[in-house]
Amino acid sequence: MVEGLALAAFGFMHQLTNEPLLKQLLRYVMSDEARHVAFGVLSLKEYYDGLGAAEIRERQEFAYEAAVQLRNRFMIQDVWERLGADPKQVVAYLEPNPSPFQETFQTMLFSKIVPNTKKLGLLDAGAADRA
Ligand SMILES: [Fe+2]
Numbered sequence: 001m002v003e004g005l006a007l008a009a010f011g012f013m014h015q016l017t018n019e020p021l022l023k024q025l026l027r028y029v030m031s032d033e034a035r036h037v038a039f040g041v042l043s044l045k046e047y048y049d050g051l052g053a054a055e056i057r058e059r060q061e062f063a064y065e066a067a068v069q070l071r072n073r074f075m076i077q078d079v080w081e082r083l084g085a086d087p088k089q090v091v092a093y094l095e096p097n098p099s100p101f102q103e104t105f106q107t108m109l110f111s112k113i114v115p116n117t118k119k120l121g122l123l124d125a126g127a128a129d130r131a
Contacts, residue, residue, distance in 0.1 A: 001066045003040055004112035007033040012105045041116050048120055060122045067117075070109065074102055 010033060014026040048056060075094055077087035098106070117123050 001063065001070070001113060003033060003036040004116060005070065005109060007037055007112050008105065008109035011108050015104070037112065037116065041119055044120055056121065059120075063117050063122045067110075067113065070113075071106070074098075074106055 007030060010026050010030045014023060014030065017023055017026070048059070051059075075087070075091045077091060080087045080090045094102075114123070
């Protein structure tokens, strides 16, 4: 999750900047982060293959909660509260009206996290039990 966040954050910066040296540096950093993501997926896949259904379910719930926390961070509720605004009202407005930056970053983030979570079998863990 965190490596996917890093990859998305650097990818977002890469999209925003027009400075050639920074773009090149960010490309190197993104290559490195992509390796971290791949290593994490490969090593977790191997480890998860040896776990039971309850242990997979626990990791699935953790991944879900982490994804919810990542999504909620975009709403910066603590900042709105500190500024004296009602975070629930602000979120009610922001969720259906994301800024272009917010939408792009969120799309980049979850386009990294969702496929890797699926590769690890965490998206549909337990689905057969509920069918
Ligand atoms: Fe990393």
